[in-house]
Amino acid sequence: MDLVAAPARLSTTSATFEAEFKARLHWSADTDAAIEQRVADILADVQRRGDEAVLDYTRRFDGLEAAALKDLELSQADFKAAFDSLPAAQRAALQDAAARVRLYHEAQKKACGESWSYRDEDGTLLGQKVTPLDRVGIYVPGGKAAYPSSLLMNAIPAHVAGVGEIIMVVPTPAKGSVATGGAGGQSSGKGERNVLVLAAAHVAGVTRAFTIGGAQAVAALAYGTQTVPAVDKITGPGNAYVAAAKRRVFGTVGIDMIAGPSEILVLADGSTPPDWVAMDLFSQAEHDELAQSILLCPDAAYIAAVQAEIDRLLPQMPRAAIIAKSLNGRGALIHTRSMEEACAISNRIAPEHLEVSSREPHRWEPLLKHAGAIFLGAYTSESLGDYCAGPNHVLPTSGTARFSSPLGVYDFQKRSSLIEVSEAGAQKLGLIAAELAYGEGLQAHAQAAEMRLKR
Template sequence: MVMIKRLSTVDADFSAQLDALLAFEATADEGIERTVAGILADVKARGDAAVIDYTQRFDRLTAAAMSDLELSAGELRAALDGLSGERRAALEAAAGRIRDYHQRQKLEGWSYTEADGTRLGQMITPLDRVGLYVPGGKAAYPSSVLMNAIPAKVAGVKELIMVVPTPGGEKNALVLAAACLAGVDRVFTIGGAQAVGALAYGTQTVPRVDKIVGPGNAYVAAAKRRVFGIVGIDMVAGPSEILVVSDGTGNPDWVAMDLFSQAEHDELAQSILVCTDAAFIDRVQASIAKLLPTMPRQEVIRTSLADRGAFILVHDMLEAVAIANRIAPEHLELALDDPAPWVEQIHHAGAIFIGHYTSESLGDYCAGPNHVLPTSGSARFSSPLGVYDFQKRTSLIQVSPAGAQTLGRIAATLADGEGLPAHAKSAEFRLER
């Protein structure tokens, strides 16, 4: 039996209990930070040689040169062609849906001309080169390849460099097939902080990128934090989360499995049920007891639910929505018979899964929207990964002779007020006397 915390909004200390439940601080491990700092400095100084050394040490690969660690387009194509018909069809269907959804996100430039002829606007351009980190070995995520690479290609990124560790030479065919489908340009079988360093600084073989995206372990996360500013990064994500809001109308087995779907990621993942019906919470608890023994990752799920999971009983849907907005979850399921009236009441969530038939797992793989989502409450100010993360906005300003007379006087006055006389003179020189 899994002992899952039970909270109720009628509890006098409910707010404090909820804060304690949600508390998660990704405190930096000093040992990891020191190791990562040393690796990054070494890669910056020695380039290819350092990357090869660390790859041989950590991934048990023998490489005389970086060319030994780069996969050809032919190898990627062979991986795709070697898939079973069912797997290839599923991968292609997911890629098609993801591409179709993200095509609609593409930003376009705009401009307008004022009465005096001054033109103002915004130009949209793609990033030149992006690095995609993909976990390798047994922890292989072809869905992450599609979710990161396809929006970049839709945005018009000129070159996409993928790095994926292959410990002991273990390559995952689905990951390589996904890279082929998504249009990845180059693939290096390197990982860890050394791969992040190679992408951020560039080496003799690995080109320097403008942005690094994709998930990784604690060393990868620490490396991404350290190189931010030299390159852009997508985010430093926390543990996976799901919040299911229920009015007691659903199938308790479905809800239990949806909670499992995040809990199985790792012991720090968080699965919470907010419900207006105490009897339904009991039914979900019974479903958990029934279904958990059938799960291959039951010990991970058990620990996750016991340590960070919760059932929260609320008075009504207004309270449920208020709590959902306070938590700002990565994944929010509205497991309701009539969810439509409540969707627009949700202000903070990475993704909203609407209705009983919309399991979060569909969003992870094939619904279309991106599964790279803000965690740890950052949905209050962050958005899912999208095409816009691979595009830049540049302001356009073309002032007419007539506009310079009006704007010049305004700018000169404000510049004088700030004590910047060269600014003022720069504007005044263009004024007609």
């Protein structure tokens, strides 16, 4: 049977638009109760038994046998060998992408990641000291679903921030394991190591790496084991078990975010070739069935042309079945009254990726307040941002761009306030502090300030 991809056709002039619009946007981050309980049990077990528990779960879920957890550690030589084994074109692409990501994050650090201070008229010094985290953990999906680009986007800003140690965990499931859809525990050895991921670890400067995954890897990073060092923060994407584990260990360690399905919103004025826009919608829909692809446009004829290109191009796509399910389930082609209204709707959605596919993208950009990343102009495909444009591709999803930001250098730093009050400053500030402290009924606070006053 031929596949059909028919995103919902909505119009802002329809009386039913609001209800239809909200129904399309709905997605719940709630995790299945059985997954939550399983993850809680795994975390507690790793916290209690350390290496032994991690080895048990790695054997059970990934089909890897190891006498000790150190046998599942990758070496710098492994990274270098993987890099050297790549075809020249792949090596160059990896290095070029890494260089652009590094350059962007170095500029980001200079703009918002440096310490600063000033002195006021009394000679009091006030400022902020920015210091990197000591050690971070990066979760990288492994096996067949491997993403070297994700490794670059997580490790490079950590390096630029000055993080001392970057610990990578990457599952390498054996064929026939639970992780690859098998029965589990049927194979042993090194498992499915993705050469590009290991090569990316070499380029990005990963300090140590372990071939472990799932909730047990998150637990090992959060609590530490006899072999895996405890980290200060865990970043990187993963499946529902990884997401649930990250949510549960937050507080013991920091985390980047709990990511939802991939999203793209294309804001179009009708000037871009419609097949370009159709393929851009596909670029997120092919991630998984829950991914969301939306087009906002005031030109009804153009929306029809994009749908025609969807129909034409879909049979050519290797992941056509996934694309079709995504577009049918959560996709939408929305006819708006104007580009201004399209911008307003975009702000309500707060998408992960926002393409402004217009002749005048800078005319509309000032109206756009909420998005993980904004791609300006017809030539700026979202896929360039995923790999090599430079800005980070780890972005807020599910409307969280209303209050959160892309992963960046600042996620691998912390800030301490600096205060050095001069003798003169203590005379002024002491009176203010004492007055407020007495008002709060905190006499020791007040007297500590008053003791510095000249009698």
